[in-house]
Amino acid sequence: MADAIDSTDTPTPRRKPKPEKTSIGGRELKPSTLMMGHGFDPALSEGSLKAPIFLTSTFAFENAAAGKRHFEGITGKREGGAEGLVYSRFNGPNQEILEDRLAIWDGAEDALTFSSGMTAICILMMAYASAGDVIVHSGPLYAASEGFVSKVLSKFGVGYIDFPAGASREEIDAVLERARAKADEGGGKVAMIYLESPANPTNALVDIEAVCAARDAQLKKSCPIAIDNTFLGPLWQRPLDRGADIVAYSLTKYVGGHSDLVAGSIAGAKHWMDPVRALRNTMGGIVDPNTAWMLLRSLETVELRMERAGQNAAKVCEFLRGHPKVQGLGYLGFLEDARQKDIYDRHCRGAGSTFSVFLKGGEAECFRFLDSLQIAKLAVSLGGTETLASHPASMTHLSVPSERRAALGITDSLVRISIGIEDADDLIADFEQALERV
């Protein structure tokens, strides 16, 4: 019988220089510097300073052994995914550059990109949960994430238990004990602890460090802690530094930042990414090359945009705080609860630019306010260059039963605002005239 061809050492020319420079004279380069060129070598693309958009469904192998080697990566016979480009459902140059750059912001080893935030979250959960398993999650979650756990995964025999975002270490311990008992009953395991912090739209923070300590004490490292960091990432919170294993994003929000695309990502250690990559290879759901290219452009300014939006939000909230028609604010910069303030101080680098305003009155007053805004647009979503305002009780959270809405603090007097990068005083003038009409 003929010997199998050894595919180990055919060199593959790649889009990026190896090894890549991430430091100069012992100085570690900052993410904002690396966003301009990391992961791309112009010399491999006709000298094009910016990465071209690679519109192709498949990639030519330089020889048969290289094709074999790449498929060993795709099928998991070789760890870490394909080391070459194969087929556009698996990988592509624009997506790989984007993944390399996203990983930098969270200090992650690896990242994966998807066609939406929800694609990222659904494939992540499916990769880890089997029938009989239990997912433990903080609440509230983004409505579609909560629905995927309670309505879709449940059809495949995956159970869940949730706990309130602000829970103490003792409460988290108790929830994990219940989850372990439930998993034992179903003949499964606790598959994942899934967090969202701050929670939408209340801005309640989860104590990632306490969740991590509870997991380590009861479940060892077998069960990953994943967290949706869309509201504060990548600038204002780095969950992997606090003990989380996997960070998830809707890139549609701050990272895309211009309200002109939909995409998602996850990041973490390679060994946590590999099962998710394998399922993405099977199902599809990778971000398309054009959207990946747009995100590369967005990443060059993400720090500038988020800093400006954060400064604007601080000024606007200072104005709103003293206003006679405002009952209260759900803004991370003005936390009064000692437990929440403690979590904030340990976890967050900034208060963000998405917050809730509670007006005196109810739906009628909020609607008058929203209908009077002249600069801020009336729309859901967040994290874009423009300021948006919405009424969660009658819009994003309309489908949530009213008792659950009340328990979560989503009242008829709540307006959610995402501050953009306009002039702060212009925004204040807009909110001032809209409040006068209430």
Ligand SMILES: *Cc1c(COP(=O)(O)O)cnc(C)c1O
């Ligand atoms: C928008 C959002 C999502 C879903 O992301 P898409 O890109 O719209 O699929 C998930 N989590 C949070 C916190 C979000 O704000």
